[in-house]
Amino acid sequence: MPLDHADVKKIAHLARLDLSDERMGGIATDLTNILELVEQLSAVDTEGVVPMAHPLQMAQRLRSDEVTETNCRELFQSIAPQTENGLYLVPKVIE
Template sequence: MTIQQDEIEKIAELARIRIAPEEAAELTSRIANILTLVDQLQAIDTAGVEPMANPLDAVQRLRADTVTEANQRDVFQAIAPAVENGLYLVPKVIE
């Protein structure tokens, strides 16, 4: 795929990006190189390649699912302004 300088200028205008005239030629060349690379990647036959989530065969270590904190609900609710049946009561704020 090729791209022309006037297309770059139109895209910049639509995106509201200001490109100096002296930078437009270099930017066009760089974007053309990127598009050439994308074309090369799209030309590769990947029919027999299985998709993978990670190129490394890394496995994440998981921690044991155990309780590490003591239940302090009674301590915390003892200092709360209003509690009923183990729940915090708050004032109504919406009419």
């Protein structure tokens, strides 16, 4: 199923990627080619086959809900683009 500009625009919005109009055409072609490669899967009979989410079929390990790490906020925020009083700064969301 070939993807058109409108499809790519919608996907790019979901992925939060700012794609310029001049790139849309090339990307639509690339994505269509990749989906064509993937299309072979639809012909495979997978009736009754369990989806494989993990190669070793291991159960997810759980731990008790306890504090195990020390607070490293200052260290982690020292590499942030913009912070103030221990908070990450972003453009205003609520007026």
